[in-house]
Amino acid sequence: MPASAAHLTDRSDRTLLVGSITRPTTARPLIARTALAAATLCLLTMATAACSGPSADTTPESAVADEAVPASAPAPIAFTNARILDGTGGPLVDDGVVLVRGGVISQVGPRGQVTLPPEAEVVDLEGRFLLPGFINTHGHVGRTGDRSDVGEQLEIYAHYGITTVFSLGDEAEDPRDERWSPDRTRARLFVTGPSLTPSSPADAADEVRRVAQMGADWVKIHVNAQRNRDTYPAVIEAARARSMPVAVHIEELEDARGVLEAGARLLAHSVRDLPVDTPLIEGMRERGVCLVPTLTRELSTFVYAERPDFFDDPFFLERSAPDDLEAFLTPQRQAAAEGPGAQRWREALPLAKENMVRLHEAGVGIAMGTDTGPTGRWQGYFEHVEMEMMVEGGMAPADVIVSATGGAARCMGMEGIIGTIERGVWADFVVLERDPRDDIRNTRTIHSVWTAGNRVR
Numbered sequence: 001m002p003a004s005a006a007h008l009t010d011r012s013d014r015t016l017l018v019g020s021i022t023r024p025t026t027a028r029p030l031i032a033r034t035a036l037a038a039a040t041l042c043l044l045t046m047a048t049a050a051c052s053g054p055s056a057d058t059t060p061e062s063a064v065a066d067e068a069v070p071a072s073a074p075a076p077i078a079f080t081n082a083r084i085l086d087g088t089g090g091p092l093v094d095d096g097v098v099l100v101r102g103g104v105i106s107q108v109g110p111r112g113q114v115t116l117p118p119e120a121e122v123v124d125l126e127g128r129f130l131l132p133g134f135i136n137t138h139g140h141v142g143r144t145g146d147r148s149d150v151g152e153q154l155e156i157y158a159h160y161g162i163t164t165v166f167s168l169g170d171e172a173e174d175p176r177d178e179r180w181s182p183d184r185t186r187a188r189l190f191v192t193g194p195s196l197t198p199s200s201p202a203d204a205a206d207e208v209r210r211v212a213q214m215g216a217d218w219v220k221i222h223v224n225a226q227r228n229r230d231t232y233p234a235v236i237e238a239a240r241a242r243s244m245p246v247a248v249h250i251e252e253l254e255d256a257r258g259v260l261e262a263g264a265r266l267l268a269h270s271v272r273d274l275p276v277d278t279p280l281i282e283g284m285r286e287r288g289v290c291l292v293p294t295l296t297r298e299l300s301t302f303v304y305a306e307r308p309d310f311f312d313d314p315f316f317l318e319r320s321a322p323d324d325l326e327a328f329l330t331p332q333r334q335a336a337a338e339g340p341g342a343q344r345w346r347e348a349l350p351l352a353k354e355n356m357v358r359l360h361e362a363g364v365g366i367a368m369g370t371d372t373g374p375t376g377r378w379q380g381y382f383e384h385v386e387m388e389m390m391v392e393g394g395m396a397p398a399d400v401i402v403s404a405t406g407g408a409a410r411c412m413g414m415e416g417i418i419g420t421i422e423r424g425v426w427a428d429f430v431v432l433e434r435d436p437r438d439d440i441r442n443t444r445t446i447h448s449v450w451t452a453g454n455r456v457r
């Protein structure tokens, strides 16, 4: 438990906690503080209207220009000659420039519209594609997967261009005061604490208090035939009383409708038993609740029935692969991937993809998320497989990119903070050699990755 969070027990203290984790630790442009204040408000209220970040239209130029920068501050960085995909689905900006100060984007636009200060350090991207770093809205970072070191896991995600991870169901340790540091050089981490299983509705408030005291950003619960069907309304209500959003593991349509009605903020998996229906679609759209497909989660149940092709993929082997691939090639492991549990999910996968597309086409937010972290679900690499599977399922590559960047940020209440190439947003970038809108596998042509303007790859 972070020491700074140990004493926090009630709603007013929760406000302090959120305030403390989003407050910048060093001087940075005024607009960044405005954005962070918006994030705080957004997280507290989870109201769509409060989740819009500041725009260039509403923030005067002088807000950036007049900021007092300490003499010791690092020089601004100008990324030039970039083809910019801004993460909102807007048109590509050819020959673009992004200026970064103190880890935050201070100007962005076509060359000629951005004023470069003479002291700026110039990074010529030579026509490459500059995108927001990818956001994994459903990962697992902690001590129980194939790797125990939390810092290493966040480095691996960042190596693959995944610059933010929401860990849904873990007690990952990552110093909170480093989350918004301009020196950040690994993926940003948000946590739920353990997935809650209160023994009765009366216990729900205690369970929510427990994860709030741990410093959780979100609350996570599983709802299925085995867990929480009688307790989820109480959990969601207790979380709402603390202004904490709730992410729910669902499998079935009826549970999806139920948790939505009760006030859940995120469906953390696909609906896999029935086609999504009008009440669910309209309810999600009206409430701004998004769906996280986690298609690679299904893949991971059956793909080890034989040696997967990706075990020979150099991109997988860079950082994502474990030291010992042999453990996945034993007769026992292969038999498990042929078993009824695995086959159930294999058979559910086509419907999961159809439901993702139906929701997407109806205007419901789809947030890229993978459920990586548990054994056989490779942090970093599977996010790229997930995006490929989303395209195979029927989403356009350009839409998948939004789902993994600006769309994901909006789904998680972080719009205007991360996930887009706009003024006031943290400078988390992935630079690609080729256009991912032409072929989603081009997300793997990584030239470089940056968090808060710091090169990490």
Ligand SMILES: [Zn+2]
Residues within 6 Å of the ligand: 138, 139, 140, 168, 169, 371
């Ligand atoms: Zn999960």
